[in-house]
Amino acid sequence: MRTPLVVGNWKMHGTVAEARVLATGLRDGLKRPRGVHVAVCPPFTALAAVSEILAGSPIQLGAQNCHHEPAGAHTGEISVPMLAELGCRWVLAGHSERRKEMGESDEQIKLKVRAILSHDLTPVLCVGETADERRQGLTFTTVEGQLRAGLAGLSADQIAKTVLAYEPVWAIGTGVNATPGQAAEVQGYLRGLLSELASKEIAQTVRILYGGSVKAENAEALMAEPEVDGALVGGASLNAQGFIGIVRKAARIGTAAKE
Numbered sequence: 086m087r088t089p090l091v092v093g094n095w096k097m098h099g100t101v102a103e104a105r106v107l108a109t110g111l112r113d114g115l116k117r118p119r120g121v122h123v124a125v126c127p128p129f130t131a132l133a134a135v136s137e138i139l140a141g142s143p144i145q146l147g148a149q150n151c152h153h154e155p156a157g158a159h160t161g162e163i164s165v166p167m168l169a170e171l172g173c174r175w176v177l178a179g180h181s182e183r184r185k186e187m188g189e190s191d192e193q194i195k196l197k198v199r200a201i202l203s204h205d206l207t208p209v210l211c212v213g214e215t216a217d218e219r220r221q222g223l224t225f226t227t228v229e230g231q232l233r234a235g236l237a238g239l240s241a242d243q244i245a246k247t248v249l250a251y252e253p254v255w256a257i258g259t260g261v262n263a264t265p266g267q268a269a270e271v272q273g274y275l276r277g278l279l280s281e282l283a284s285k286e287i288a289q290t291v292r293i294l295y296g297g298s299v300k301a302e303n304a305e306a307l308m309a310e311p312e313v314d315g316a317l318v319g320g321a322s323l324n325a326q327g328f329i330g331i332v333r334k335a336a337r338i339g340t341a342a343k344e
């Protein structure tokens with residue numbers, strides 16, 4: 086049984102003051118979520134404030150990015166030990182916005198995944214095809230390349246400690262989500278690759294989230310797919326009630342699966 090996981094990616098939104106309001110709303114609205122794990126990834130500048138607010142709450146803290154070195158002359162970068170010190174348990178790696186806007190390569194993403202694991206945090210490795218790639222029939226080729234590169238050189242035990250997020254680029258921030266069938270098809274394919282890279286047993290334990298225009302209205306149908314183990318939520322995570330709605334749907338599915 087894979088406990089559903091819902092991760093909020095706040096992206097470059099919110100001052101510290103705004104982040105405090107959002108985090109307080111989440112903490113007060115999600116006192117004891119059952120059958121679901123929850124994390125939020127605020128901007129770096131708000132991590133310390135949000136960490137304080139969420140201390141003792143079941144909502145865990147994550148970061149949107151990291152550098153792969155623990156320290157050094159890397160102006161403007163943030164390392165995994167710095168994130169761990171602030172209470173982060175999760176770090177996104179390879180989000181499509183970073184691949185596209187910052188030119189992040191598969192090689193860099195691989196190093197980040199390793200760095201995150203080596204400090205006992207959990208990487209959420211994001212993969213996904215563009216609209217053009219889907220039109221050209223390259224969806225599986227693209228996500229397979231990103232997955233193999235991101236997990237290259239990891240042991241089966243390390244793969245067991247990762248989370249994947251399938252985020253079709255055409256669905257991110259567009260309001261057009263993948264259908265549950267489309268998500269399940271690609272995520273089933275990714276799970277097949279995990280069987281090959283680690284083992285069949287481990288592949289069954291790794292959570293694969295779906296991301297791309299998830300909101301309270303479509304979350305249930307998406308997460309009802311057995312291959313969809315939760316959601317990576319951007320825009321809808323900026324509204325406490327909207328995010329709580331998604332978490333509640335995931336919790337219902339997670340609790341039902343246990344019964």
Ligand code: PGA
Nearest residue numbers: 257258297298318319320
């Ligand atoms: P979205 O973003 O929910 O706003 O589409 C998802 C993501 O980029 O992780």
